[in-house]
Amino acid sequence: MKALGLLLAGVAALAATPAVAQTIAITGGRVVVGDGSPPIDGGTVVIRNGRVVAAGAGVNVPAGATTVDASGKWVTPGLVAGFSRIGLTEVDAVDETNDISANNSPFNAAIDVVPAINPQSASIAVNRAAGITRAVVSPGTGRSIFAGQGAVIDLGGDMEPITRPRLFQFIELGETGAEDAGGSRAAAHVMLRNALREARDLRPGAGRGAGPNDPHIQADARRSEDVLLTRFDAAALVPVLQGRQLLLVHVERASDLLQTLALREEFPNLRLVLIGATEGWRVADRIAAARVPVIANALNDLPSTFEQLAATQSNVGRMRAAGVNVALGMINDDETRQIRLLTQYAGNLVGIGRVPGHTGLSWDEAFASLSAHPAEAIGLADEIGSLRPGRRADVVIWDGDPLELATGVDAVWIDGVQQDLTNRQTRLRDRYRQPQEGALPHAYDPR
Amino acid sequence: MALSKGRSALLGFVAAAALAGCAQNGGETESASASQPSSSRERYTPPEDPYPSTYRPYGGVPTAITGATVFDGEGGRIENGTVVLVDGRIQAVGGPDTPIPEGATRIDGAGRWVTPGVIDVHSHLGDYPSPGVDAHSDGNEMTNPVRPEVWAEHSVWPQDPGFSRALANGGITTLQILPGSANLFGGRGVTLRNVPARTMQAMRFPGAPRGLKLACGENPKRVYGNRNTMPSTRMGNVAVMRSTWQRAIEYRERRARDPNTARDLQMDTLVEAMDGDILIHNHCYRADEMAIMLDMAREFGFRISTFHHAVESYKIADLLRENGTCSAMWADWWGFKMEAYDAVNENIPLVHNAGACAIVHSDDANGIQRLNQEAAKALADGRRMGIDIPDEVAWRWLAINPAQALGIQEQTGSLRPGKRADVVLWNGNPFSAYTRPQQVWIDGALLHDMNNPQLRPVSDFELGQPGEGDVK
Numbered sequence: 001m002k003a004l005g006l007l008l009a010g011v012a013a014l015a016a017t018p019a020v021a022q023t024i025a026i027t028g029g030r031v032v033v034g035d036g037s038p039p040i041d042g043g044t045v046v047i048r049n050g051r052v053v054a055a056g057a058g059v060n061v062p063a064g065a066t067t068v069d070a071s072g073k074w075v076t077p078g079l080v081a082g083f084s085r086i087g088l089t090e091v092d093a094v095d096e097t098n099d100i101s102a103n104n105s106p107f108n109a110a111i112d113v114v115p116a117i118n119p120q121s122a123s124i125a126v127n128r129a130a131g132i133t134r135a136v137v138s139p140g141t142g143r144s145i146f147a148g149q150g151a152v153i154d155l156g157g158d159m160e161p162i163t164r165p166r167l168f169q170f171i172e173l174g175e176t177g178a179e180d181a182g183g184s185r186a187a188a189h190v191m192l193r194n195a196l197r198e199a200r201d202l203r204p205g206a207g208r209g210a211g212p213n214d215p216h217i218q219a220d221a222r223r224s225e226d227v228l229l230t231r232f233d234a235a236a237l238v239p240v241l242q243g244r245q246l247l248l249v250h251v252e253r254a255s256d257l258l259q260t261l262a263l264r265e266e267f268p269n270l271r272l273v274l275i276g277a278t279e280g281w282r283v284a285d286r287i288a289a290a291r292v293p294v295i296a297n298a299l300n301d302l303p304s305t306f307e308q309l310a311a312t313q314s315n316v317g318r319m320r321a322a323g324v325n326v327a328l329g330m331i332n333d334d335e336t337r338q339i340r341l342l343t344q345y346a347g348n349l350v351g352i353g354r355v356p357g358h359t360g361l362s363w364d365e366a367f368a369s370l371s372a373h374p375a376e377a378i379g380l381a382d383e384i385g386s387l388r389p390g391r392r393a394d395v396v397i398w399d400g401d402p403l404e405l406a407t408g409v410d411a412v413w414i415d416g417v418q419q420d421l422t423n424r425q426t427r428l429r430d431r432y433r434q435p436q437e438g439a440l441p442h443a444y445d446p447r
Numbered sequence: 448m449a450l451s452k453g454r455s456a457l458l459g460f461v462a463a464a465a466l467a468g469c470a471q472n473g474g475e476t477e478s479a480s481a482s483q484p485s486s487s488r489e490r491y492t493p494p495e496d497p498y499p500s501t502y503r504p505y506g507g508v509p510t511a512i513t514g515a516t517v518f519d520g521e522g523g524r525i526e527n528g529t530v531v532l533v534d535g536r537i538q539a540v541g542g543p544d545t546p547i548p549e550g551a552t553r554i555d556g557a558g559r560w561v562t563p564g565v566i567d568v569h570s571h572l573g574d575y576p577s578p579g580v581d582a583h584s585d586g587n588e589m590t591n592p593v594r595p596e597v598w599a600e601h602s603v604w605p606q607d608p609g610f611s612r613a614l615a616n617g618g619i620t621t622l623q624i625l626p627g628s629a630n631l632f633g634g635r636g637v638t639l640r641n642v643p644a645r646t647m648q649a650m651r652f653p654g655a656p657r658g659l660k661l662a663c664g665e666n667p668k669r670v671y672g673n674r675n676t677m678p679s680t681r682m683g684n685v686a687v688m689r690s691t692w693q694r695a696i697e698y699r700e701r702r703a704r705d706p707n708t709a710r711d712l713q714m715d716t717l718v719e720a721m722d723g724d725i726l727i728h729n730h731c732y733r734a735d736e737m738a739i740m741l742d743m744a745r746e747f748g749f750r751i752s753t754f755h756h757a758v759e760s761y762k763i764a765d766l767l768r769e770n771g772t773c774s775a776m777w778a779d780w781w782g783f784k785m786e787a788y789d790a791v792n793e794n795i796p797l798v799h800n801a802g803a804c805a806i807v808h809s810d811d812a813n814g815i816q817r818l819n820q821e822a823a824k825a826l827a828d829g830r831r832m833g834i835d836i837p838d839e840v841a842w843r844w845l846a847i848n849p850a851q852a853l854g855i856q857e858q859t860g861s862l863r864p865g866k867r868a869d870v871v872l873w874n875g876n877p878f879s880a881y882t883r884p885q886q887v888w889i890d891g892a893l894l895h896d897m898n899n900p901q902l903r904p905v906s907d908f909e910l911g912q913p914g915e916g917d918v919k
Contacts, residue, residue, distance in 0.1 A: 090782075091782055091783070091784060091785055091788055092782065092783045092784065093665075093783060093784040093785065094784075094785055122782065123782060126781075254913070279913065282913060299813065301612055301616070301816075301919040302577040302608060302609055302612060302812055302813070302919075303577050303578050303608055303908070303909070303912070304577045304578060304579050304812070305578050305579065305580075306578055306580070308578075309578075309909075309912045309913050309914060310912070310913035310914035310917070311914065311919070312914060312917050312918060312919050313616075313918075313919065314917070314918055334780075334783070336782075336783075337781065337782045337783070338779070338780075340779075341779075344817075344820060344824070344880055347879075347880025347881060348817075348820075348880055350880070350881055351879075351880055351881035351882060351883055352883065352918075354874060354875075354881070354883070355874075355883050355897050355918065356897060356898055356900075356918075357900065357917075357918040358918045403880060404879060404880055404881075405820055405823035405824050405827060405878060405879065405880050406823060406824075406826070406827035406830075406878065407827070408827065408828075408831050424789075425781070425790070425791045425792060426791075428789055428791050429761075429791040429792070429793050429797075429832060432761050432762050432791075432797065433797075433832070435761065435762055435763060435764050435765050435797075435801065436765055
């Protein structure tokens with residue numbers, strides 16, 4: 001059995017080495033499976049060929065495995081940001097680097113974020129170093145309620161970030177949707193219904209196969225002349241209409257949530273996910289009955305808009321208590337760069353449980369809201385979000401409780417590949433440990 | 448599509464303060480600003496404060512918290528400590544043998560922490576209140592890059608629900624409201640007691656000097672450059688600032704020679720800032736720009752109290768120490784704009800470790816609810832790079848350091864006997880994500896108690912709305 005010293009720095013060489021043929025056993029740590037079950041002290045996590053083999057107590061270390069001693073540490077699945085825009089900007093306010101939305105594009109629903117995602121963005125490395133390994137990445141709307149199609153990505157240090165392309169369509173149906181649609185919520189709902197009907201009426205060209213998208217954009221596909229959407233946009237909504245692609249809907253107000261749930265009366269195959277849902281607690285029983293998952297902002301507690309008047313940090317806990325599947329994400333927050341704050345947010349939801357009148361989350365549920373629950377919400381629970389056997393080997397070793405403020409990340413694996421945790425920020429920090437120049441300016445510091 | 452926090456940060460608000468006020472307070476007259484330059488016949492005389500504080504402490508009962516871990520806000524720590532509040536003031540701080548007055552309400556602080564109330568030197572509550580609709584956008588007078596005549600206090604809407612969130616969730620007892628940073632000279636800032644009130648004046652911190660907000664960098668040059676007016680560059684920023692300070696010097700001389708010289712409200716603010724009656728709070732991200740501002744201060748004879756945001760202070764921490772200038776910083780905000788691209792998580796501990804003055808600030812209605820947590824993150828990041836600052840010393844970043852930056856260190860900012868009884872009892876270690884303020888006192892008045900729904904302030908705006916009176 002080989003022993004691998006766990007190093008914070010110096011994994012750069014390892015990061016370039018695909019670990020697919022390697023069996024790694026992480027032993028002695030407090031293991032969190034991530035599915036809402038309690039932590040297991042002295043557990044072992046075995047990964048091989050980029051997948052989890054086993055995790056928990058009484059797991060044998062396979063012969064020939066490289067072992068990592070995690071005694072005194074916490075071992076968890078890599079975290080999943082349930083909603084984000086990471087990888088779509090370098091500097092938000094520098095327009096040339098910002099690919100979130102396209103106000104002057106003739107297209108909307110057809111937009112696909114995949115070509116815009118930059119795995120070399122500084123934000124990917126910064127958030128990876130904080131234990132985030134996967135993220136739901138959504139475009140933002142331009143001049144339509146349809147933002148386009150989003151993806152799930154990994155935050156690995158390679159050039160292949162896409163876990164699932166075009167997993168969902170993202171739309172706005174609250175205050176932003178009203179503005180996008182020309183000025184009212186009613187107009188936003190008409191825009192949505194019209195678009196889905198145009199998608200329904202779209203027919204593949206004669207004699208074409210039934211591939212997922214292509215038949216609908218063939219030149220000989222028949223279409224009415226009375227249409228608003230481009231052919232490409234209408235085609236992009238066919239999988240939404242058929243329930244083959246998720247429809248993520250950003251709404252905050254209680255009435256907007258109910259109106260969104262009601263869409264299934266006309267379009268029964270829609271697979272809805274509610275994003276935001278700041279007033280979700282007021283209609284939690286209805287959301288639970290509809291069995292629609294929610295990806296919520298954790299800590300909204302201000303009436304920052306008129307669609308969030310009932311905001312409270314108990315929102316997530318109350319929805320969970322009502323039986324809603326709630327995950328945490330970030331929208332209209334710092335979702336391009338700061339999804340690393342989700343651990344702090346989840347910790348706060350644990351903390352409010354000690355305040356009379358508040359409804360928080362248990363620690364186990366709070367952690368799962370960053371692991372299994374977002375994976376379940378987007379239909380990828382068999383792939384990511386926990387250390388159950390067969391999942392992708394996204395593993396993080398922490399030097400303490402992952403939801404605590406003082407905790408740092410010791411090591412990260414994504415798809416079984418150990419990751420480099422250095423980034424621009426750590427390099428700048430190290431350069432200016434002593435601010436004064438030495439014999440030569442800092443620009444000449446040894447690298 | 449709106450990225451709300453990013454958007455607000457783009458117009459990152461930084462403001463200034465105004466002159467100190469005199470106020471009747473519980474029968475005693477509190478003096479005006481802490482330090483008055485020596486008077487001379489040629490000295491410019493500031494006008495009487497026309498918007499004086501009407502704040503009054505709400506009163507409380509003699510209270511003793513016992514058995515708690517105490518951070519005194521100046522770097523001291525007492526285990527099994529006792530803190531006694533009497534007549535709105537800190538009466539005693541000490542160990543278990545500290546005398547407790549007869550009849551005092553006793554609170555068992557075992558397993559809990561006691562700290563001075565948290566002070567935020569950089570807030571826009573009231574000026575950019577919730578809900579954040581256009582009709583409420585009152586923090587940037589974006590009509591000219593030189594607007595020292597505007598006062599942030601004249602925009603403060605006391606019904607902003609954000610004040611009570613900052614109290615109940617963040618333990619904020621004092622905060623400075625600053626104008627935004629669209630302008631080079633953004634106007635005067637005002638320091639408030641965080642008490643619910645009908646008027647701004649009823650929140651004004653008696654005797655606290657006002658501030659003057661200056662802004663470097665991207666915001667002024669973007670806002671005015673986009674209109675093809677000056678400034679459109681960083682050198683334009685500096686040129687307009689220098690011209691303006693020069694005018695202020697000439698105005699001061701004219702007024703001293705001839706008291707009948709017509710008053711200029713812009714210049715009044717700048718002269719009071721040069722005289723030290725108004726403290727300068729300078730929004731400035733980049734190290735190179737902070738260094739230029741320090742030179743400008745020498746050129747025209749003013750002093751910069753604090754650089755705000757200061758994401759590159761770690762690059763010039765030595766220079767900041769030599770100049771005695773504080774840095775008010777976030778723990779980990781970065782990358783939302785070009786001048787925030789070089790932020791590091793260790794900025795606060797690096798500045799502290801160099802012997803310079805470090806402050807944790809919010810600039811944000813959400814961040815102000817968790818300044819203790821921001822300090823905790825920065826502290827931990829510092830420790831991981833080998834800067835081992837004790838918890839109780841790090842609390843200076845939330846207490847005596849911001850008090851000094853605001854010129855109110857004789858009144859609050861630490862648990863020193865005789866100071867205002869601005870106190871937070873936390874239900875655990877305040878550097879934990881699992882901890883909340885259990886009780887908050889302002890001048891000895893218990894204004895938040897997590898166990899008492901009656902002590903959960905509800906602003907006028909929230910009355911009759913969904914969620915009224917809910918835990919937030």
